[in-house]
Amino acid sequence: MNAQPTLHVIDDRASLRAPLLFAVVSLLGFGFAYSLVGTAIGRAAFPSQATGSIVERDGRAVGSALVAQPFVDARYFQPRPSAAKYDPMAASGSNQARSNPDLRKRLAEETATIAAREGVLAEKVPAELATQSGGGLDPHISPASAEVQAMRVAQARGLSLSAMDALIAQHTEGPQFGLLGEPRVNVLQLNLALDAAQAAR
Structure with missing residues (x-):
């Protein structure tokens, strides 16, 4: 008897989980945390210049x-x-x-x-x-x-x-x-x- 091919069912939710997680991490990390840390360092190191001199x-x-x-x-x-x-x-x-x-x-x-x-x-x-x-x-x-x-x-x-x-x-x-x-x-x-x-x- 010929073996029947195995069908692999793709879980759409599982395939979207990784890119969505990456998007959230990128948004929070580079769009929020990075700006916040950069601003804080700038204010601490150059308080006058950071506020417009x-x-x-x-x-x-x-x-x-x-x-x-x-x-x-x-x-x-x-x-x-x-x-x-x-x-x-x-x-x-x-x-x-x-x-x-x-x-x-x-x-x-x-x-x-x-x-x-x-x-x-x-x-x-x-x-x-x-x-x-x-x-x-x-x-x-x-x-x-x-x-x-x-x-x-x-x-x-x-x-x-x-x-x-x-x-x-x-x-x-x-x-x-x-x-x-x-x-x-x-x-x-x-x-x-x-x-x-x-x-x-």
């Missing part, structure tokens, strides 16, 4: 050390212009090529405006003060850009130019790790130092 004065948040913000009062140093209008949710550059006539026109107008505001010749205006950074939120300017604004701020506050120069030098940060980037000045920190210096008087 928020700067507080008298218990009130006044800005972030990592995000530029506009200052309209003549008593304050100004940051670089922003294509994103200083909105962290819309960080972007102008995306205009150097050959774009609209860009050249805007730079000429911006440079003329800054020169008039600071009382200097247009050729004395550092290019970065008229150009937008790649993300539109750069919180730093160069020491040269701060020095161009020093006379205006000193006159508006009734302080000496030497006092301005001293504050700029005090708040000039060197290249990161001594190698990366150029010397720079954090505009928010400098303006807060100005307020503190004037209050101390």
Whole structure:
């Protein structure tokens, strides 16, 4: 007699158990636990940076050390212009090529405006003060850009130019790790130092 073939019945529930278990473990492990542990380590090791590098004065948040913000009062140093209008949710550059006539026109107008505001010749205006950074939120300017604004701020506050120069030098940060980037000045920190210096008087 010929042997009858054996039929193997597949249990659908058993075949789904392994992939479902893997999906749950992956979701909880990598989607939840990993993020939670990473956030906890970040907060423990870098508490300021993990919360946005928020700067507080008298218990009130006044800005972030990592995000530029506009200052309209003549008593304050100004940051670089922003294509994103200083909105962290819309960080972007102008995306205009150097050959774009609209860009050249805007730079000429911006440079003329800054020169008039600071009382200097247009050729004395550092290019970065008229150009937008790649993300539109750069919180730093160069020491040269701060020095161009020093006379205006000193006159508006009734302080000496030497006092301005001293504050700029005090708040000039060197290249990161001594190698990366150029010397720079954090505009928010400098303006807060100005307020503190004037209050101390």
